[in-house]
Amino acid sequence: MIASFGFGVLVLTFLVSLYGIGAAVYGVRSGKAAWVESARHAQQLTFPLVSLAAGALVYLLVTGHYEVSFVYSVTSNAMPLYLKITSWWGGQAGSLTFWIWLLSAFTTAVTLRRWERDREFLPWVIVVSLVTVAFFLALVIFFENPFNRFWATPTGEVEAFFQPANSVPIFPSDGRGLNPLLRHPGMIIHPPMLYLGFVSFVIPFAFAIAALVTGRTDDRWIRLTRRWTLVAWLFLSLGLVLGGRWAYDVLGWGGYWGWDPVEIAAFMPWLSGTAFLHSVMIQEKRGLFKRWNMVLIILTYCLVIFGTFLTRSGVLSSVHAFAQSAIGPMFFGFIGVMFILSLALLLYRWTDLEAEGHMHSLLSRESLFLFNNLLFMGILVVCFSGVIFPLVSELLTGQKVTVGPPFYERATAPLFVGLLFLMGVAPLSAWGHSTIRTLGRALWKPALVSVVVLGLVLLAGVRSFGALLGFWLVAFTASVTLYEYGRAVLARARRTGENLWMAFWNLAGRNRRRYGGYTIHLGIVLMAIGIIGIEIFQQETQGTLKAGDSIQLAGYTVTYRKLDEFDAPDGRNVARAVVDVSRGGRYLGELHPRRDYYYASQQPMTIPGVRSTLEDDLYVLLVDWRPISAEGATFKVFHNPLVNWVWIGGIWLIFGTLVAAWPDRDPEVEQARTVGRERLARQTA
Amino acid sequence: MSKKVFLLVSLLMMVAALVGGLAQRVQAQQPTPSDNDVNRVARQLYCPVCENVPLDVCPTTACQEWRELIRLKLSEGWSDEQIKEYFAMQYGDRVLAEPPQRGLNWLIYVLPPVAILAGAVLVIRILRRMQAKPTPAEAAPAVLLSPEDEYLKRVEEELKRAEKSGR
Numbered sequence: 001m002i003a004s005f006g007f008g009v010l011v012l013t014f015l016v017s018l019y020g021i022g023a024a025v026y027g028v029r030s031g032k033a034a035w036v037e038s039a040r041h042a043q044q045l046t047f048p049l050v051s052l053a054a055g056a057l058v059y060l061l062v063t064g065h066y067e068v069s070f071v072y073s074v075t076s077n078a079m080p081l082y083l084k085i086t087s088w089w090g091g092q093a094g095s096l097t098f099w100i101w102l103l104s105a106f107t108t109a110v111t112l113r114r115w116e117r118d119r120e121f122l123p124w125v126i127v128v129s130l131v132t133v134a135f136f137l138a139l140v141i142f143f144e145n146p147f148n149r150f151w152a153t154p155t156g157e158v159e160a161f162f163q164p165a166n167s168v169p170i171f172p173s174d175g176r177g178l179n180p181l182l183r184h185p186g187m188i189i190h191p192p193m194l195y196l197g198f199v200s201f202v203i204p205f206a207f208a209i210a211a212l213v214t215g216r217t218d219d220r221w222i223r224l225t226r227r228w229t230l231v232a233w234l235f236l237s238l239g240l241v242l243g244g245r246w247a248y249d250v251l252g253w254g255g256y257w258g259w260d261p262v263e264i265a266a267f268m269p270w271l272s273g274t275a276f277l278h279s280v281m282i283q284e285k286r287g288l289f290k291r292w293n294m295v296l297i298i299l300t301y302c303l304v305i306f307g308t309f310l311t312r313s314g315v316l317s318s319v320h321a322f323a324q325s326a327i328g329p330m331f332f333g334f335i336g337v338m339f340i341l342s343l344a345l346l347l348y349r350w351t352d353l354e355a356e357g358h359m360h361s362l363l364s365r366e367s368l369f370l371f372n373n374l375l376f377m378g379i380l381v382v383c384f385s386g387v388i389f390p391l392v393s394e395l396l397t398g399q400k401v402t403v404g405p406p407f408y409e410r411a412t413a414p415l416f417v418g419l420l421f422l423m424g425v426a427p428l429s430a431w432g433h434s435t436i437r438t439l440g441r442a443l444w445k446p447a448l449v450s451v452v453v454l455g456l457v458l459l460a461g462v463r464s465f466g467a468l469l470g471f472w473l474v475a476f477t478a479s480v481t482l483y484e485y486g487r488a489v490l491a492r493a494r495r496t497g498e499n500l501w502m503a504f505w506n507l508a509g510r511n512r513r514r515y516g517g518y519t520i521h522l523g524i525v526l527m528a529i530g531i532i533g534i535e536i537f538q539q540e541t542q543g544t545l546k547a548g549d550s551i552q553l554a555g556y557t558v559t560y561r562k563l564d565e566f567d568a569p570d571g572r573n574v575a576r577a578v579v580d581v582s583r584g585g586r587y588l589g590e591l592h593p594r595r596d597y598y599y600a601s602q603q604p605m606t607i608p609g610v611r612s613t614l615e616d617d618l619y620v621l622l623v624d625w626r627p628i629s630a631e632g633a634t635f636k637v638f639h640n641p642l643v644n645w646v647w648i649g650g651i652w653l654i655f656g657t658l659v660a661a662w663p664d665r666d667p668e669v670e671q672a673r674t675v676g677r678e679r680l681a682r683q684t685a
Numbered sequence: 686m687s688k689k690v691f692l693l694v695s696l697l698m699m700v701a702a703l704v705g706g707l708a709q710r711v712q713a714q715q716p717t718p719s720d721n722d723v724n725r726v727a728r729q730l731y732c733p734v735c736e737n738v739p740l741d742v743c744p745t746t747a748c749q750e751w752r753e754l755i756r757l758k759l760s761e762g763w764s765d766e767q768i769k770e771y772f773a774m775q776y777g778d779r780v781l782a783e784p785p786q787r788g789l790n791w792l793i794y795v796l797p798p799v800a801i802l803a804g805a806v807l808v809i810r811i812l813r814r815m816q817a818k819p820t821p822a823e824a825a826p827a828v829l830l831s832p833e834d835e836y837l838k839r840v841e842e843e844l845k846r847a848e849k850s851g852r
Contacts, residue, residue: 253742260737288815316736359815367812374808378801389784389793397789402731404739404782411797542720604744624749634720 003068003147006056007161010097010141013049013104016042017134024123024130036123040111043126046133047108050101057097057146058088066172069159070094070146076177076600078570086188087178092312093146095191099308100136102192103199107133110203110228118224124210125203132202135334143327177571180598180605186246190239194266197236198304201273203228205301208294212345217290217352222280230661233277234654236270241650252606254540254619254638256646259408261316264383265307271383272300275376282366285431287356289366291346292373294353298342305335315391363434368426375419382411409535413466417473420528423521424477427484446483450476470532478525481518508659516660523653526645533616533642542623542636549632554639556618557582561590563625563633573597577622577633581611593622593635616641718759726755726765733776740780 020042027035057070062084066072074087074094089095107129115122140146148159151167158164181187204225211221243263244256257263276296282288309331310316346353359367386403393401428442453475454468462468485504493503508515543551545560552558561578568574576594580587591609598605611618617640625633727741732748740748751772758768772780784790 251742252744253739258737258739355815359812362812370808370812374801374804377804378797381800381804382797385793385797390779392792393784393789400777400779401784401790402737402779402782403784403793404731404737407783407793415801540721540724542724544720606744636720636724 002056002059003065003149003161006053006060007141007145007147009049009053009056010137010147013046013053014134014137014141016045016049017130017137020046020130021127021134024126028123036126039123039126039130043111043130044108046104046130047101050097050104054088054097054101057094058085060147061085061087064175066175067149067169068146069148069150072150072172072175074175074178076175076571079177083178083183083188087182089191089195090178090182093140093144093148095195096136096140096144096312097146098192099195099199100133100140102195103129103136103202104133106199106203107206110206118220120214120216121207121210121221121224124213125206128206128209129202131338135330139327139330143330177598177600180572180596180601180603181250184246184250186242186249190242190246193235193242194239197232197234197239198269198308200228200232200235201269201297201300201304204232204276205297208297209342209345212294212342212349215349215352217349219280219283219287219290222283222293226280227661227663229273229277229280230657233270233273234657234661236266236273237650237657238654240266240270241647241654244650245647248643250605250607252608252621254538254608254621254636254640255534256643259386259405261387262311264387265310268380268383268387269300269303269307271376271380272296272303275373275380276300278369279373282369286366288359289370290353290355291350294346296373298339298346301342302335302339305331305338309335310387360433361435363429363436363439365426365429365431365434368422368429372419372422372426375415375422378415379412382408382415386411417469420470420473420477420524423524424473424480427480427518427521443480446476446479449479453479464536467532467536470528470536474525474528474532478522481521481525484518485515512662513660516656516658516662519656519659520653521656523649523651523656526649526652528649530642530644530646530649533645534640537639537641539639540636542634544624544632544634546632551635551637553618553637554616554641555583556637556639558591558618558620558635558637560633560635563622568596571599573599575622575625577609577625577635579609579620579635581618581620591618591620593620595622612644614644617643718756722759723752723756726759726768727752729765729769729782730772731780731782733772733780739782 020039023035023042024039027033027037027039060068060071061075062081064071064075064077064084066075070091070093074090075084079087087094089098110125110129111122145161148161150170150172151158151160151164152170153164153167157170158167163169204221207221207225211217240263243266247253247258248256276293279289279296280293283290283293309328313328313331315328361367386408389403390401393399424446425439425443428446429439450472454472457468457471462471488507489500489504492498492507493500496503496506498506539554541551541553545551547560547562550557550559559580559582561580563575563577565573565575574594574596576592579591579593580589581591582588588611591611593609594607596605596607597603606621606623609620617638619638619640621636621638623634623636724741728739730740730751732738732740732743732745733751734747735743735745738748740751755768758771763771769781773785778785784793786794
């Protein structure tokens with residue numbers, strides 16, 4: 001009953017979206033504003049409708065309607081309520097529905113704004129939004145229906161929405177439960193963050209297309225969507241960081257980023273989106289690179305859809321899986337059509353998007369931004385080839401190949417180094433005109449600081465070339481950024497007579513975009529410290545210990561005490577070891593690495609015991625054990641220096657993005673408010 | 686004669702010592718390979734059945750057996766490369782962390798650098814083409830002011846603009 005209701009609402013939403021697309025196009029073609037207004041209402045209707053369908057699905061999940069196959073596959077009686085709710089995005093059909101729900105929320109929010117100055121954009125923004133909504137709805141309705149039920153037919157059990165002939169419904173008494181790997185706080189909020197990032201990139205794309213269709217070639221579309229882009233970037237970054245944290249806590253291989261295709265699928269739109277965030281500034285300040293910005297936002301949109309396609313179509317496990325499910329070709333077709341249409345529009349407007357200004361020097365901010373874009377695109381090319389090549393190889397030769405971390409690390413390391421260097425230089429170069437002399441005069445102080453830091457690192461005994469280069473770059477970029485803050489704060493304090501703190505506060509508050517940006521740069525620098533630490537200095541060892549035996553790594557001693565094995569009430573078997581950690585003879589504490597085995601899904605899960613400090617992590621995994629625990633257990637121990645700076649940098653980066661994206665007071669609203677207040681004052685007087 | 690016997694005996698003893706030493710050294714080279722040795726090789730290989738899981742971390746029983754196989758091969762004196770080749774022969778190239786450099790696989794080693802180089806050439810050409818002499822009005826402020834002053838001016842300007850739009 002509820003399932004039928006949910007499905008019916010989804011179909012209705014699909015029809016409403018189709019109507020909205022038609023009404024918007026007809027309205028703008030015939031010049032009838034009422035039709036565009038009707039399309040806008042259709043758009044605004046999608047969110048409440050999808051919410052109803054989503055509500056139905058969540059109700060089924062929470063109340064354990066296991067006759068619905070999606071509910072059966074992701075929940076079970078033993079699961080707590082919050083997990084039953086969040087298992088909404090724990091499986092294919094549900095997560096697509098979740099995607100649609102977020103997308104309709106964002107696109108509806110856009111149509112709620114006041115459109116007086118940008119009325120010509122409205123119909124096309126609606127068209128692009130609704131086309132995307134309708135595509136995903138079609139996927140869910142026709143191929144990945146979350147409301148499908150189990151039926152027993154004479155030939156066997158089937159999953160279908162409509163009752164097959166001669167069948168009876170099946171009502172299982174319990175479900176299979178959520179994949180244990182996904183029962184982690186990081187995994188519960190990681191997909192929503194990624195999806196939020198994905199769907200908010202649809203909005204700048206919609207405005208870009210609207211600008212192309214209407215031929216309004218100024219930078220209005222960029223200014224209107226700047227905050228959306230930042231929000232998208234914020235969520236995507238947050239999603240990536242959380243995903244890394246989840247991998248570190250749950251996957252049990254001592255790292256946070258394994259260049260897995262699924263990770264790269266989310267990383268690619270982040271790369272093009274970051275390039276876009278930088279290059280739009282050139283258009284805003286100097287009227288250059290209008291076409292390139294269009295290319296970047298089209299690319300980002302397509303990569304968002306592509307990322308969803310990669311993770312949702314099963315294509316990564318095998319190209320043949322892709323061919324078997326209808327969802328793959330649908331995605332493929334949709335990306336192709338959107339990409340070609342957008343490019344065709346761009347070519348159509350090519351001459352209108354002529355640059356308004358000139359470049360004056362190779363060292364100006366705008367040309368450095370161009371190099372920044374080149375490096376981001378380079379990393380993107382490496383990622384894209386690495387993800388796509390195994391598919392191409394399997395398709396053409398039948399031979400499966402793996403493109404693993406060594407490939408990506410070798411290919412992207414120089415590009416990342418280049419980016420870090422540009423991050424240090426670019427903030428000090430001026431828009432329009434910069435020479436070696438002006439740049440050198442601005443740079444020498446921070447450069448000197450970085451050389452001093454390099455000396456200190458050398459003194460500390462570091463000899464690896466990669467680490468030295470990395471630490472120098474980190475020091476350089478950090479000192480440039482802090483120097484930028486410092487100069488401006490001092491200048492303001494001198495001019496206004498404010499104390500330094502107030503000067504800093506006012507300066508950052510009045511130019512949040514710049515200082516938010518610098519804060520983000522500092523976040524990246526902190527993350528880079530952690531990445532250098534784990535990439536270059538990580539050590540590991542493995543050994544089988546009897547109770548009382550020890551294993552040594554990086555000055556730490558890990559002593560095996562005991563191991564307990566027991567069944568937990570939520571359907572898992574737990575093997576939990578107790579190890580003592582000491583360093584230089586000093587006892588530091590106990591760690592409890594464990595292995596959980598989920599009976600229902602027959603899946604093991606390795607939870608490390610971690611001792612975490614700002615200096616390093618000692619990360620102990622229980623690999624294996626003998627039936628009689630005193631006989632011994634095998635442990636793998638990782639020493640991960642500086643790894644926590646990755647998370648600290650991540651939080652810092654999010655903070656910086658919030659600073660940059662925090663809404664300004666709308667000048668029009670403010671003006672209206674002031675006028676109103678004055679009028680009120682006059683009346684009361 | 687006794688000299689000859691002495692020489693012979695000492696020669697024999699030297700040979701014996703050498704052989705003995707060698708034998709000892711051979712034994713020293715081949716203790717049971719440690720977990721770390723096994724992991725060193727396993728890390729460079731991928732689980733033949735799971736998707737994108739390196740062999741050293743894969744928890745399945747099959748992978749445990751493969752790791753024992755690596756241990757066996759190591760104790761038989763195989764080199765890392767030989768073991769990797771053996772696995773690739775048995776289970777296909779997908780167990781290698783990178784596609785071997787032959788045939789179609791060259792694409793992935795050649796295309797990205799070519800694309801990046803092409804991009805770099807394009808960027809430099811665009812910069813060249815767009816680089817026109819600055820008009821005096823545009824160039825003047827940057828030339829007249831020292832970077833410090835120019836920077837302050839930039840800050841002031843932006844503050845002014847922000848204040849104007851903020852009110």
